[in-house]
Amino acid sequence: MGRWKPDARGRLIGSALQLYAERGFEQTTALEIAERAGVTERTFFRHFADKREVLFDGSSDLQAMVVDAVRAAPPSMTPIKVVGAAMASAAALLQDYREFSQHRASVITANPSLLERELLKLSTLAEAVGKALVERGVPELPARLAAETGVTVFKVGYERWVGDDAPPELARCITEALDRLEALATEG
Amino acid sequence: MGRWKPDARGRLIGSALQLYAERGFEQTTALEIAERAGVTERTFFRHFADKREVLFDGSSDLQAMVVDAVRAAPPSMTPIKVVGAAMASAAALLQDYREFSQHRASVITANPSLLERELLKLSTLAEAVGKALVERGVPELPARLAAETGVTVFKVGYERWVGDDAPPELARCITEALDRLEALATEG
Numbered sequence: 001m002g003r004w005k006p007d008a009r010g011r012l013i014g015s016a017l018q019l020y021a022e023r024g025f026e027q028t029t030a031l032e033i034a035e036r037a038g039v040t041e042r043t044f045f046r047h048f049a050d051k052r053e054v055l056f057d058g059s060s061d062l063q064a065m066v067v068d069a070v071r072a073a074p075p076s077m078t079p080i081k082v083v084g085a086a087m088a089s090a091a092a093l094l095q096d097y098r099e100f101s102q103h104r105a106s107v108i109t110a111n112p113s114l115l116e117r118e119l120l121k122l123s124t125l126a127e128a129v130g131k132a133l134v135e136r137g138v139p140e141l142p143a144r145l146a147a148e149t150g151v152t153v154f155k156v157g158y159e160r161w162v163g164d165d166a167p168p169e170l171a172r173c174i175t176e177a178l179d180r181l182e183a184l185a186t187e188g
Numbered sequence: 189m190g191r192w193k194p195d196a197r198g199r200l201i202g203s204a205l206q207l208y209a210e211r212g213f214e215q216t217t218a219l220e221i222a223e224r225a226g227v228t229e230r231t232f233f234r235h236f237a238d239k240r241e242v243l244f245d246g247s248s249d250l251q252a253m254v255v256d257a258v259r260a261a262p263p264s265m266t267p268i269k270v271v272g273a274a275m276a277s278a279a280a281l282l283q284d285y286r287e288f289s290q291h292r293a294s295v296i297t298a299n300p301s302l303l304e305r306e307l308l309k310l311s312t313l314a315e316a317v318g319k320a321l322v323e324r325g326v327p328e329l330p331a332r333l334a335a336e337t338g339v340t341v342f343k344v345g346y347e348r349w350v351g352d353d354a355p356p357e358l359a360r361c362i363t364e365a366l367d368r369l370e371a372l373a374t375e376g
Contacts, residue, residue: 078375115311116304123307141344145369148340156332181333185373187266 009047009057011037016054017103025051025111052117055104058093059121063128065090066150070132079138083129083150084178087157091170098161098170105162126151153177197235197245199225204242205291213239213299240305243292246281247309251316253278254338258320267326271317271338272366275345279358286349286358293350314339341365 015036019028030051034044048054069086077085094101108114130147134140157174161167168176203224207216218239222232236242257274265273282289296302318335322328345362349355356364 116308119307120304152336182373185370
């Protein structure tokens with residue numbers, strides 16, 4: 001198999017996470033990440049467009065899974081329920097990686113540059129979900145609102161799952177956030 | 189009055205907006221913005237930390253106004269209503285600048301780097317609003333959810349105000365977005 005190591009990608013992610021935690025994101029170069037992972041800088045850039053993307057490896061899979069779930073939802077389901085269920089179903093991708101997610105979350109929170117990229121990914125997710133709702137026949141405005149609300153319950157559920165001492169499963173954290181939000185929207 | 193020109197800040201903002209539209213954000217330097225505004229690069233950096241901040245001049249005023257409105261809301265008001273009303277009241281800051289906002293929005297949408305900064309500002313706004321709700325006695329989780337929902341209705345209302353041909357006032361776009369979201373959350 002020559003120089004190609006099948007787990008280079010995983011090692012690059014782990015090395016980036018370590019280095020960002022040790023020195024901060026700004027002080028770390030792609031070359032240093034590559035060296036710690038035991039690969040060349042060229043290999044780094046074969047896998048990732050820049051040194052931020054390395055922490056967002058799963059985001060396109062997550063988005064694809066959420067969008068598929070929106071498309072597959074029963075036609076009778078309301079937009080908010082569709083989105084909530086889609087977000088909860090995609091939680092399966094992350095459920096086994098809580099410790100990694102905690103480590104990643106603390107690095108992202110500490111580095112505005114990474115936080116910006118995280119927010120851009122979530123915004124792209126909201127746009128994709130909004131489009132999928134429009135394809136289901138939901139008008140533009142409610143589609144945008146439901147999609148953004150889906151991202152809100154994902155974000156808030158995820159924060160709880162990462163930050164609490166003994167949280168329920170991620171899917172449940174998301175569902176409970178939606179239940180809570182619905183209750184807030186109806187009161188008063 | 190010497191070399192100090194009182195409207196340097198406004199001219200820098202206008203010049204940055206022009207240059208980002210003409211050449212793109214990445215291809216523009218702080219020096220070029222300064223030159224077009226008729227000031228030195230040093231003056232640019234006396235006003236703005238970097239070439240992104242120049243398009244986010246009003247965001248701290250907006251945040252202060254929203255947070256003040258949350259603090260001043262009657263104690264009996266529900267968290268979602270407090271946040272919706274606070275966002276709508278801050279719309280007054282922007283109402284007279286629709287054309288500028290349209291120009292700015294198209295530049296931001298075209299430049300991922302600016303979009304990331306915009307999303308970071310909105311996320312900071314959500315955090316500040318969440319904190320202000322917690323100070324009002326709202327528990328952490330509903331405070332986060334209400335704050336994020338406030339940013340959602342601001343964002344979606346703002347998009348409509350900027351994008352539609354003859355939209356109602358920004359405050360009304362925000363209020364209608366909240367009404368719509370409440371209706372979505374109650375159906376089904």
